[in-house]
Amino acid sequence: MVNINLTFLGTGTAIPTLKRRHSSIHLSYQGRNSYSLLFDCGEGTQTQLLKARINFMSIDHIFITHWHADHFIGIFGLLVSMGFEKRERELKIFAPKGDKIGPELLKFYKLPFPVKFFDSYKNGVICEEEEFLVEAMPVKHTVETVAYKFQEKDRLKLDKKKIKKFGLTWQECKEIKEKRKIKKDGKTIKLEEVSYKTEGKKIVYAVDTVYLKKMEKFCKDSILIHECTYFSKEDIKHKMHSCLQDVLKFRKVAKKIYLTHIGRQYQSQSELEEKVKRYKNVFVAKDLMKVKI
Numbered sequence: 501m502v503n504i505n506l507t508f509l510g511t512g513t514a515i516p517t518l519k520r521r522h523s524s525i526h527l528s529y530q531g532r533n534s535y536s537l538l539f540d541c542g543e544g545t546q547t548q549l550l551k552a553r554i555n556f557m558s559i560d561h562i563f564i565t566h567w568h569a570d571h572f573i574g575i576f577g578l579l580v581s582m583g584f585e586k587r588e589r590e591l592k593i594f595a596p597k598g599d600k601i602g603p604e605l606l607k608f609y610k611l612p613f614p615v616k617f618f619d620s621y622k623n624g625v626i627c628e629e630e631e632f633l634v635e636a637m638p639v640k641h642t643v644e645t646v647a648y649k650f651q652e653k654d655r656l657k658l659d660k661k662k663i664k665k666f667g668l669t670w671q672e673c674k675e676i677k678e679k680r681k682i683k684k685d686g687k688t689i690k691l692e693e694v695s696y697k698t699e700g701k702k703i704v705y706a707v708d709t710v711y712l713k714k715m716e717k718f719c720k721d722s723i724l725i726h727e728c729t730y731f732s733k734e735d736i737k738h739k740m741h742s743c744l745q746d747v748l749k750f751r752k753v754a755k756k757i758y759l760t761h762i763g764r765q766y767q768s769q770s771e772l773e774e775k776v777k778r779y780k781n782v783f784v785a786k787d788l789m790k791v792k793i
């Protein structure tokens with residue numbers, strides 16, 4: 501049984517409001533292993549983590565979309581707190597040109613744990629762990645920016661009928677899952693012969709970008725978290741962001757859409773919810789909202 505939970509820590513834009521803090525989303529994955537990932541880390545992320553009752557010490561991966569202050573400034577405080585709590589484990593941080601910019605930013609800090617920076621400004625897989633992959637895709641903003649896709653690896657599940665056919669015991673089932681094959685009555689049985697494939701879940705995080713048609717392929721069958729700085733074309737002031745009409749185009753490919761990075765001129769959550777009410781599977785995120793995937 502796998503549990504994936506998202507917590508929207510900050511759903512605002514460059515200037516925060518009392519209701520919407522700077523960008524950050526936490527992803528908790530509980531499967532055979534537990535993973536705790538952060539996507540963007542705007543100012544105040546660590547206090548938002550405390551409010552959401554998420555242990556900041558559990559975070560091992562941080563993915564920064566771009567080096568604008570509202571998306572990364574929270575890293576400094578968070579890392580210093582991790583140091584005070586005597587962290588020793590390595591922390592991985594991914595960002596456009598992260599391998600060059602990251603160490604420069606942290607050069608005045610003496611942290612008691614290693615921080616490894618990676619460049620994520622590329623197309624394709626930038627991070628792989630036992631149970632998941634993260635892919636990046638460059639998007640279009642005023643600086644180098646990427647969208648990220650968290651992808652749970654496909655898994656093989658045992659098929660009850662096939663197990664019965666081969667007469668496997670509970671112990672043999674356990675063994676075939678671990679070793680991918682077993683020998684029974686002189687014959688080799690492969691895991692593929694007694695199982696079926698279930699596709700892993702996909703979550704895409706795309707903020708600070710204009711609408712990009714090429715993202716349709718990237719977010720196919722995913723839970724899409726997309727920026728929606730503006731809720732109508734008439735409100736657009738800064739052309740390098742998206743508006744509701746743009747984001748709705750992804751309804752035909754994504755399973756669900758959560759709108760985030762919402763402009764501060766929109767004060768009423770219920771008014772925004774009213775605007776998307778008629779679109780099935782489109783939701784307006786708010787700070788500290790938790791979603792089970």
Ligand SMILES: [Zn+2]
Pocket residue numbers: 513514523568570571708761
């Ligand atoms: Zn932003």
